[in-house]
Amino acid sequence: MKKPLSLYIHLPFCNSKCNYCSFVSEVRDEKCKQRYVKALVREIQIQGAKYNKHFEIRTVFIGGGTPSSLPLGGIREIMSAVYKNFSVKADSEITIELNPNSASAEKIHEYVLAGVNRFSIGLQCTNGKVLSKMGRTHTSADFDKTIETIREYGISNINADVMLGFPGQTLADVKATLEHLIALKLPHISSYMLSVEEGTKLETMIDKGVLYLPTEKQVVNMYNTTVSVLEKNGYERYELSNFARPGFASKHNNVYWNRTDYLGVGVSSHSYVAGVRFANTSKIDDYIKIVETQDKPPVSHAKKITVSEKREEAIMLSLRTMNGLSVDEFQKEFGENILSTKNDALKKLIKLGLVIIDKNNNIKVTDKGYLVLNRIILELA
Amino acid sequence: MKNKNSKTKLEHIRNFSIIAHIDHGKSTLADRLMEITGTVAKRDSKDQLLDSMELERERGITIKLTPVTMKYTKDGKDYVLNLIDTPGHVDFTYEVSRSLAACEGAVLVVDASQGVEAQTLANVYLALENDLFILPVINKIDLPSARPDEVKEEVEDVIGLDTSYAPLVSAKMGINIDQILDLVVDKVPCPEGDKNEPLQALIFDSYYDNYKGAICLVRIVNGSVKTGTKIKMLQTGKVFDVVEVGVFTPKPTEREELSAGEVGYIAASIKTVSDISVGDTIAEVGKECEKLDGYKQVMPVVYSGIFPVDGSKYNLLKDALEKLKLSDASLLYSPETSSALGYGFRCGFLGLLHMEIVTERLEREFNLDIITTAPSVSYNVYKTNGEMIEVSNPSFLPPVQSIDRIEEPIINASIYTPPEYVGAIMEIAQNKRGEFIDMQYLEERRVKLSYVLPLSEIVYDFFDKLKSASHGYASFDYEMAGYSPSNMVKLDILLNGDVCDALSLIVHRDKAYERGRGITEKLKEVVPRQLFEIPIQATIGGKVIARETVRAMRKDVIAKCYGGDISRKRKLLEKQKEGKKKMRMLGSVELPSEAFMSILKLD
Numbered sequence: 001m002k003k004p005l006s007l008y009i010h011l012p013f014c015n016s017k018c019n020y021c022s023f024v025s026e027v028r029d030e031k032c033k034q035r036y037v038k039a040l041v042r043e044i045q046i047q048g049a050k051y052n053k054h055f056e057i058r059t060v061f062i063g064g065g066t067p068s069s070l071p072l073g074g075i076r077e078i079m080s081a082v083y084k085n086f087s088v089k090a091d092s093e094i095t096i097e098l099n100p101n102s103a104s105a106e107k108i109h110e111y112v113l114a115g116v117n118r119f120s121i122g123l124q125c126t127n128g129k130v131l132s133k134m135g136r137t138h139t140s141a142d143f144d145k146t147i148e149t150i151r152e153y154g155i156s157n158i159n160a161d162v163m164l165g166f167p168g169q170t171l172a173d174v175k176a177t178l179e180h181l182i183a184l185k186l187p188h189i190s191s192y193m194l195s196v197e198e199g200t201k202l203e204t205m206i207d208k209g210v211l212y213l214p215t216e217k218q219v220v221n222m223y224n225t226t227v228s229v230l231e232k233n234g235y236e237r238y239e240l241s242n243f244a245r246p247g248f249a250s251k252h253n254n255v256y257w258n259r260t261d262y263l264g265v266g267v268s269s270h271s272y273v274a275g276v277r278f279a280n281t282s283k284i285d286d287y288i289k290i291v292e293t294q295d296k297p298p299v300s301h302a303k304k305i306t307v308s309e310k311r312e313e314a315i316m317l318s319l320r321t322m323n324g325l326s327v328d329e330f331q332k333e334f335g336e337n338i339l340s341t342k343n344d345a346l347k348k349l350i351k352l353g354l355v356i357i358d359k360n361n362n363i364k365v366t367d368k369g370y371l372v373l374n375r376i377i378l379e380l381a
Numbered sequence: 382m383k384n385k386n387s388k389t390k391l392e393h394i395r396n397f398s399i400i401a402h403i404d405h406g407k408s409t410l411a412d413r414l415m416e417i418t419g420t421v422a423k424r425d426s427k428d429q430l431l432d433s434m435e436l437e438r439e440r441g442i443t444i445k446l447t448p449v450t451m452k453y454t455k456d457g458k459d460y461v462l463n464l465i466d467t468p469g470h471v472d473f474t475y476e477v478s479r480s481l482a483a484c485e486g487a488v489l490v491v492d493a494s495q496g497v498e499a500q501t502l503a504n505v506y507l508a509l510e511n512d513l514f515i516l517p518v519i520n521k522i523d524l525p526s527a528r529p530d531e532v533k534e535e536v537e538d539v540i541g542l543d544t545s546y547a548p549l550v551s552a553k554m555g556i557n558i559d560q561i562l563d564l565v566v567d568k569v570p571c572p573e574g575d576k577n578e579p580l581q582a583l584i585f586d587s588y589y590d591n592y593k594g595a596i597c598l599v600r601i602v603n604g605s606v607k608t609g610t611k612i613k614m615l616q617t618g619k620v621f622d623v624v625e626v627g628v629f630t631p632k633p634t635e636r637e638e639l640s641a642g643e644v645g646y647i648a649a650s651i652k653t654v655s656d657i658s659v660g661d662t663i664a665e666v667g668k669e670c671e672k673l674d675g676y677k678q679v680m681p682v683v684y685s686g687i688f689p690v691d692g693s694k695y696n697l698l699k700d701a702l703e704k705l706k707l708s709d710a711s712l713l714y715s716p717e718t719s720s721a722l723g724y725g726f727r728c729g730f731l732g733l734l735h736m737e738i739v740t741e742r743l744e745r746e747f748n749l750d751i752i753t754t755a756p757s758v759s760y761n762v763y764k765t766n767g768e769m770i771e772v773s774n775p776s777f778l779p780p781v782q783s784i785d786r787i788e789e790p791i792i793n794a795s796i797y798t799p800p801e802y803v804g805a806i807m808e809i810a811q812n813k814r815g816e817f818i819d820m821q822y823l824e825e826r827r828v829k830l831s832y833v834l835p836l837s838e839i840v841y842d843f844f845d846k847l848k849s850a851s852h853g854y855a856s857f858d859y860e861m862a863g864y865s866p867s868n869m870v871k872l873d874i875l876l877n878g879d880v881c882d883a884l885s886l887i888v889h890r891d892k893a894y895e896r897g898r899g900i901t902e903k904l905k906e907v908v909p910r911q912l913f914e915i916p917i918q919a920t921i922g923g924k925v926i927a928r929e930t931v932r933a934m935r936k937d938v939i940a941k942c943y944g945g946d947i948s949r950k951r952k953l954l955e956k957q958k959e960g961k962k963k964m965r966m967l968g969s970v971e972l973p974s975e976a977f978m979s980i981l982k983l984d
Contacts (some may be wrong), residue, residue, distance in 0.1 A: 371936040
């Protein structure tokens with residue numbers, strides 16, 4: 001029987017760059033995009049030849065950048081290559097990321113025909129003023145229109161990304177954004193906190209005093225409000241930053257936290273297959289050149305995960321999830337009774353109300369604990 | 382290469398030291414003596430040849446005594462002159478007395494402009510205690526401020542030495558150096574001893590050589606020793622086979638034998654540092670001799686805890702202290718456990734300079750990262766039950782109710798300064814609970830202030846304050862002056878409710894509030910926010926006198942995990958782990974080591 005595999009496809013293009021973005025995405029011309037798609041298709045062929053024998057695809061995630069900034073026909077070409085070179089299980093979850101103003105009805109039509117059955121839209125906030133300060137060019141109305149179009153194809157599995165902590169954003173903005181999404185009956189919401197990354201335009205603006213970040217206290221309030229508003233409205237926080245109505249948790253997302261195998265294709269994509277983590281080069285031009293000239297995936301680094309790293313990742317990733325860290329499974333996998341080896345740290349964290357151990361012997365992070373998860377991981381790793 | 386001329390008769394040997402107040406030119410004079418005797422060629426000579434430790438040369442001070450063997454010809458006769466250099470700083474008096482025990486004479490160097498100073502006297506008394514002949518020499522006569530005749534008179538008046546023949550020299554310029562050597566030959570008695578008696582040798586110093594093991598520096602009193610001699614340390618009872626003997630010229634130079642009257646070294650594959658005890662007598666196995674008078678143990682004045690930054694380096698620290706102890710008998714240490722700092726040692730030092738030297742040597746020569754706790758002094762604590770205990774570690778101070786009174790060590794301090802800083806220095810001395818004794822104009826530009834000061838105030842930040850108040854011009858000298866009753870209290874620092882023992886202090890009640898507030902404020906700055914709120918308190922006998930709070934950490938950033946990029950999360954975790962490694966647990970609180978050290982160095 002073939003093992004399950006998830007596929008991540010990276011499209012590094014945007015129509016404009018948001019000023020807080022530090023990921024691999026650039027504004028490029030059509031010619032470059034075409035060459036990139038060609039290289040990507042070739043990489044899919046190469047990887048298909050390598051992995052198809054032993055793996056069957058269960059989820060696909062087309063992310064970016066903004067995949068919808070690709071010209072019409074691009075996604076279809078890529079997905080055809082996937083179907084040709086991999087076995088894709090019939091009920092696979094296939095997600096694409098969109099920006100509210102870059103996906104025309106035709107494009108959405110193309111995606112649906114290409115098998116996409118889940119959409120993830122970067123809304124971030126409904127307040128247009130906040131959005132434009134961040135270099136985002138869409139409006140709340142664009143978002144509504146996109147949702148409407150997607151739903152015309154009978155697709156209800158839609159996610160919206162919401163960002164907390166933008167300069168100028170208030171608690172009222174966050175509440176309004178959430179209420180808007182609840183009213184639209186969106187089944188999945190991802191909520192992140194803004195982090196000011198090195199080398200971004202945002203960093204310069206903050207350093208120069210052009211923009212001001214909300215205080216830590218305000219951001220904590222935004223997050224706590226998000227959790228309580230969404231939970232009150234039937235969303236479950238199944239992972240640190242992901243909320244879903246029953247049955248709508250992202251399968252692809254869970255692959256990361258459950259440490260099941262996934263393969264990334266495209267520039268700067270990351271993979272974890274058979275205990276090895278590897279990543280492709282993070283420069284678009286290098287990526288194209290290597291695939292074109294050397295006819296191989298442009299892997300820039302690969303590392304077999306050691307047992308101790310695996311153990312750390314198990315702790316780090318499982319604690320992000322609603323199910324937490326199963327003491328029994330951890331014992332089975334690593335031969336370590338974490339209740340005993342981390343006794344002092346656990347006692348301290350339990351006393352502080354940051355973690356609990358539930359009746360099934362799972363170590364779970366509390367609402368209060370989620371805000372300081374990195375520290376908790378550090379204590380338990 | 383072996384020298385064949387080691388059978389010098391005793392009349393041809395002179396063993397002498399040079400003693401002086403710090404900075405009166407002792408090391409420079411030693412260099413000149415070696416040049417003039419051809420022991421070293423002038424062009425090879427680095428400045429201050431005998432200050433072999435990097436640290437000594439850098440600081441311009443002599444810490445370790447170093448012997449050197451020189452040849453000199455006078456009136457057609459050949460002589461062997463053994464010079465043993467001595468440290469001049471008050472902290473190293475013990476070392477001086479050790480080298481003096483190996484000599485028959487001492488050259489007393491007095492600065493022609495500064496005259497007799499505290500340490501000049503102290504060293505003269507030591508020399509007299511050892512029945513040494515003292516040859517006064519007036520140095521630095523080339524200085525414009527030199528007043529050789531007055532200083533000669535001063536030496537006669539204050540010390541009572543005949544200075545009629547005292548040479549007037551300039552070690553720096555090489556003036557009249559040969560006169561000193563002639564006088565050493567003429568005036569210093571030659572050693573008495575019998576080469577044919579059984580071996581009897583005094584170990585006056587030792588050091589560790591990476592290839593040869595522990596080396597004994599010896600003065601042969603009677604008999605002789607050569608390669609193959611089976612020797613016995615009379616104090617430790619250990620027996621060794623001699624593998625090499627030699628003298629210092631000034632590099633260690635192998636000789637066929639060392640015999641009565643001579644000064645040199647013995648290497649005997651001694652691996653364990655503790656097998657050598659400075660002051661011990663070496664005899665030949667089977668022909669045991671009488672034990673020579675050893676040295677009395679000196680009492681440390683300043684104490685401090687020394688801990689490895691990385692707890693796993695405890696054994697390296699232990700080895701390092703053992704090796705230092707081999708060449709620095711005055712260093713005392715015993716194991717100590719601190720709940721905050723783990724395993725380490727409580728060390729006793731002869732003074733602050735000594736403490737600084739030891740910690741620097743640990744860091745430089747042994748490559749150790751160490752934490753030293755605030756220096757403390759030894760208090761005499763009289764308990765209500767009539768018992769008196771000495772307490773140098775604040776953790777061992779008995780509870781208040783059982784203390785009748787505490788006496789603290791006091792010093793007679795002499796502060797030398799240009800006149801314009803007198804006011805500023807007096808203010809510092811007052812703040813340090815100083816009792817004014819005297820103010821003397823030594824010269825137009827030089828004032829001597831005398832104070833009685835508590836030693837505990839000096840070990841805190843006195844030097845730094847003195848230096849900054851006088852733009853570096855003031856200098857300072859002290860001698861112990863007994864004990865005096867004082868209102869001392871134990872100041873505890875609590876982090877999250879737990880006493881942090883490494884930060885506890887014994888302070889004067891009047892200073893407690895200020896110190897407590899200083900430490901809590903500084904801690905608030907350096908304690909990183911953690912998962913819980915951390916109260917920082919300073920207390921005396923359970924009563925809180927200062928308090929600060931470090932608020933709990935509220936949030937990390939919840940960032941998107943793009944395309945399964947777990948490596949970003951890993952990197953964050955690795956970075957956090959790196960940071961955590963540098964943390965010390967103080968009770969339930971994590972504190973970066975650097976932050977902890979900044980508290981210990983607080984002024």
